[in-house]
């Protein structure tokens with residue numbers, strides 16, 4: 001039996017970052033992981049592999065649509081699906097090995113196996129019981145089941161199956177126009193699949209700013225994706241390797257079906273805490289299965305903490321990472337803090353979508369006086385040169401104080417552009433602060449500055 005200051009359960013972005021920070025702060029640290037490789041869902045079957053496929057297929061899209069316009073002539077590349085999957089696998093490998101290296105470098109012990117908490121202060125992995133002063137649950141999430149739909153990961157797939165389909169389907173139905181549905185739907189649409197997205201709500205990407213949602217759907221439709229909105233999927237039946245998706249149109253209760261070679265179920269995820277023994281320990285969970293914590297990520301049981309997808313809040317890798325670092329500080333006797341008002345969200349389609357802070361609808365509902373500064377990438381020289389002028393930057397600032405309350409970007413590199421606004425918001429900056437900051441020309445970032453200018457006396461290139 002070994003003894004630790006902290007044992008972290010789960011090595012996803014929340015868990016591994018927490019482990020490294022704990023070790024850096026001088027705590028004797030172990031991390032339990034039952035998968036063969038470190039990195040959790042994000043590195044093994046989530047963020048990282050999906051970004052590899054998004055990148056490869058985006059290159060294909062550029063070659064097919066924009067190369068000739070730039071004077072790059074010749075045949076478009078053909079797709080070797082097996083090799084593309086190989087590229088994706090090697091991307092996973094370098095990243096998971098990277099975490100293993102960081103564990104060694106920081107002297108974090110990897111306890112291989114699935115953890116159980118027999119009692120506070122003890123973690124059982126296989127036949128061994130380890131003693132620890134503190135436990136951090138960072139066990140992540142799994143795909144939420146959908147009534148009437150049975151996953152086989154061959155024809156009816158989750159995001160995991162979508163990363164290793166044996167062949168590119170001719171027809172694909174995606175259930176759910178959320179982040180996973182639109183990212184993976186984009187991958188297969190670019191690879192030539194006929195993709196139809198069936199979504200319960202009347203617009204795509206719930207939670208995002210309405211202007212972005214409308215523009216996003218328009219652009220994805222232009223790229224060839226079909227949307228059936230306001231439709232609730234009731235059942236998926238599989239016969240002779242073909243799926244039939246039955247759905248109801250909510251406004252008139254009419255019923256319809258779609259045939260597909262593959263059906264991606266992307267209707268949300270649920271916290272995963274199976275096998276940890278939480279109910280025997282008396283650890284409180286919510287009715288959605290989230291571990292209940294206080295604002296220092298402590299559960300109702302002394303010495304047990306929880307972070308990431310397993311607790312409340314957006315299921316985002318970077319939110320989990322921030323909580324991982326903050327809880328490490330708390331355990332080391334420092335003041336850990338996460339600014340939940342400034343957590344960006346990014347969808348890695350083309351164009352990318354990124355947002356932070358309040359949406360316009362939320363401000364309206366709260367009765368907050370606000371102003372809008374909007375700038376189209378059509379007025380951005382760099383975007384026009386790169387055939388990337390679809391989209392806009394929208395900044396919401398307080399009507400009286402000019403303080404930035406939120407920002408929503410659809411356009412090139414939106415996922416990177418959003419961070420200057422995150423930093424500005426962290427420092428309580430005004431739109432004018434951004435507008436008065438010199439931005440290099442020609443960059444996409446100038447569109448952010450122009451949107452900030454539009455909150456004041458007006459953008460220059462609009």
Ligand code: NAI
Pocket residue numbers: 047146175176177178179180181183198199200201204205206231232233234265266267268269314315316345346347348
């Ligand atoms: P989501 O919650 O983003 O979207 C699910 C969608 O499915 C919703 O629009 C919902 O209205 C719809 N839906 C639910 N039941 C339905 C039914 N019966 N018929 C038709 N539509 C239905 O969930 P998603 O995309 O599965 O993602 C899960 C989590 O993973 C999210 O929290 C997401 O933020 C996170 N994630 C984040 C990524 C990123 O940051 N780029 C990438 C992938 C996942």
